[in-house]
Amino acid sequence: MKARMAIAVVAASAAMLLSCSPSAPAGAFPDPPPDEPGLMKGIQTAVLSGGCFWGIEGVFERLRGVSSAESGYAGGAPETAVYEMVSTGTTGHAESVRITYDPTVISYGTLLKIFFSIAHDPTELNYQGPDHGTQYRSVIFYSNEDQKRVAEHYIGDLTRRKVFDRPIVTQVAPLKGFFPAEEYHQHFMERNPSYPYIMIYDRPKVIALEREYGTLVVKR
Secondary structure (H helix, E strand, O other): OHHHHHHOOOOHHHHHHOOOOOOOOHHHOOOOOOOOHHHHOOOEEEEEEEOOHHHHHHHHOOEOOEEEEEEEEEOOOHHHOOHHHHOOOOOOOEEEEEEEEOOOOOOHHHHHHHHHHHHOOOOOOOEEOOEEOHHHOEEEEEOOHHHHHHHHHHHHHHHHOOOOOOOOOOEEEEOOOEEEOOHHHOOHHHHOOOOHHHHHHHHHHHHHHHHHOHHHEOOO
């Protein structure tokens, strides 16, 4: 929060000069592999981590087929899933977003494509933009083997194609639990569109999402 509060005093006009999107254009990304059969049955969830959960949540809650995106913590113990503790970088938790979606409308693979091409930079190890620490690491938390296979296959494809000019550092780790964040973190971008941090670091992601994946975005 200290880094975010420091950013909050920066003039909002700087938003036009900065962007948190990955170093490669979304158009350079290959399509993801088809979903495994188990990922196409009923409502599904995905848990992704890539820096501050405000921006990740703000991107995915705008997609067709996504019924909810919830900020929270994953990777650590239940008793340490508190913002003040997670912010120390010593709990094992990563700021995460749980995405609930309809696979008949949007696939798990498409969620991963947007995760890599728009939502964060998967080449930044234990940080994203101004936020540093293991709580901001890039992780795909899988809840079943189908998710694991799709994620590993896609990372391998992105690596072979040299989509990024630096190595992908995204972890693929089993989901041991997801713990919702405090209420004031939920839908932060939607509730605080003029907050300087949002304008500087997260609004550019939404602009890129609408530009590159407009047909997948719910019009507001």
